[in-house]
Amino acid sequence: MPAEGTRMARLWEREVGRLPPKRFADAFMASEDFVHSLGIQKRLRNHKGAVNSICFNTSGSLLLSSSDDETAVLWNLEEPASALKFHTGHGNDVLDARFMPLSDDQSIITCGADAEVRRSRIQEGGCVSTDKLADLRYMVTQLAVQPGSHTFFSCVEDGSVWHFDMREKRPRKLFKCGAVRSFDYLSGDTMQLYAIALDPRYPSCFAVSGDDEYVRLYDARKIDLERSKFGIPFEQFCPPDLICNKRDGIAGLAFSQTGELLASYRHDNIYLFSREHGLHFNDFGGIAVEKLPVPRTFKGHENKHAIKGVSFLGPNCDYVTSGSDCGNIFIWRKKDGELIRVMKGDKRIVNCVKQHPTEIVVASCGIDADVKIWAPGDNENPSTARFDEVDSNPSLVRSTGSDSDCSAYVLSARFDSSSSSSDDDDDDDDYDDDDDEEEEEEEEYDDYFDDDDETDGDEDQKDDEWRYMTASQQNMYGQFTSPADRTVQ
Structure with a gap:
């Protein structure tokens, strides 16, 4: 029998009927x-x-x-x-x-x-x-x-x-x-x-x-x-x-x-x-x-x-x-x-x-x-x-x-620095399933994350934040002015 209080002990107790599911x-x-x-x-x-x-x-x-x-x-x-x-x-x-x-x-x-x-x-x-x-x-x-x-x-x-x-x-x-x-x-x-x-x-x-x-x-x-x-x-x-x-x-x-x-x-x-x-x-x-x-x-x-x-x-x-x-x-x-x-x-x-x-x-x-x-x-x-x-x-x-x-x-990074390269590759492969569907989604996301704006400083940051929002979220925050005038709450 595994040591008392360990995960294996609880699994054993469940399997032999001592611990209800x-x-x-x-x-x-x-x-x-x-x-x-x-x-x-x-x-x-x-x-x-x-x-x-x-x-x-x-x-x-x-x-x-x-x-x-x-x-x-x-x-x-x-x-x-x-x-x-x-x-x-x-x-x-x-x-x-x-x-x-x-x-x-x-x-x-x-x-x-x-x-x-x-x-x-x-x-x-x-x-x-x-x-x-x-x-x-x-x-x-x-x-x-x-x-x-x-x-x-x-x-x-x-x-x-x-x-x-x-x-x-x-x-x-x-x-x-x-x-x-x-x-x-x-x-x-x-x-x-x-x-x-x-x-x-x-x-x-x-x-x-x-x-x-x-x-x-x-x-x-x-x-x-x-x-x-x-x-x-x-x-x-x-x-x-x-x-x-x-x-x-x-x-x-x-x-x-x-x-x-x-x-x-x-x-x-x-x-x-x-x-x-x-x-x-x-x-x-x-x-x-x-x-x-x-x-x-x-x-x-x-x-x-x-x-x-x-x-x-x-x-x-x-x-x-x-x-x-x-x-x-x-x-x-x-x-x-x-x-x-x-x-x-x-x-x-x-x-x-x-x-x-x-x-x-x-x-x-x-x-x-x-x-x-x-x-x-x-x-x-x-x-x-x-x-x-x-x-x-x-x-x-x-x-x-x-x-x-x-x-x-x-x-500052997607993965823990301890993650192996093979793990990263596996995850990338997983996200590449159904390529047509993913490409369709990416087109929709372009509206959120388009970085063509060449403005600098706070104005650029505000416009980036604006792009993250859906139309309803923009409406929620009352942002109807030009990018330069927006102040995300």
């Missing part, structure tokens, strides 16, 4: 062996544009993806060839798609850059009917579904938050998110919203974030619009050094099972907030900024060019993961913020990383028109850069550009 999976996913053993198991190809969101159903038997091509795809992970692809009815990029509870996974809601929220219903025989639930006039950036209910929330580019009940004819606008001018007063200005997330312990409580540095928490049962047309948050979070700097935004949010809250800043790092970091909890108006507790920080990714999610991994939210502008997936240990794995997940940008609800599987998506399934065991060359000690690794460099006062780690 679920307990084995949980124990393995909580270990760093899980993180270091992930590799690409399969690629799901059916979209013709960037994939903006992915979502597992409750059992994990199905995966739902949405894309710039205005479609959604329902994947059976055991039989990917039997995927159901359907047009959502949107007239622009589909930014988010979710399963509705209590529908046997036959009802799917979507939102998009065309300002619509829509429902698609899968009929017998695979036919899909769609209907418009609302036209909210501005881009609808994300959805959040209340588990075990007929209801969900949406956040909108104009700063509004809406509540939908599928048993009612019309949605209800809860409030508009006001810009912070002081901590006891919200001005008449609104802010763009990028993300919304529900607290799994209290489904009526949710967090929103957008184009400033604050995460706001609300309780849908206690929103008082009699005092103001703006919703008053019951708590706010912000790292002490970013308070009132008015130069950043938050693109992704995620709650842990215990109510910890991840926030991914667009020009800074990812931060982990808990109750003791709250500005109201600390009576911020009465104390100095330097006395506020500092949240745990996760450094390494870049989040300037596209709206990216952030997620937990592991049965007890043991790890933190995010995509990056460099095309990699970053995984940090939650308890100390140490970066322990970087995996090549996309040619250019990874938008979203999600964990399977029950199995040792992770899915990712990005600018590439596919969804990648990661798992331990026999799989494709994982094509990863693995960093045991970030500061000493030559493939990571410090960046201290004008976008952020805080240093960030950025990749």
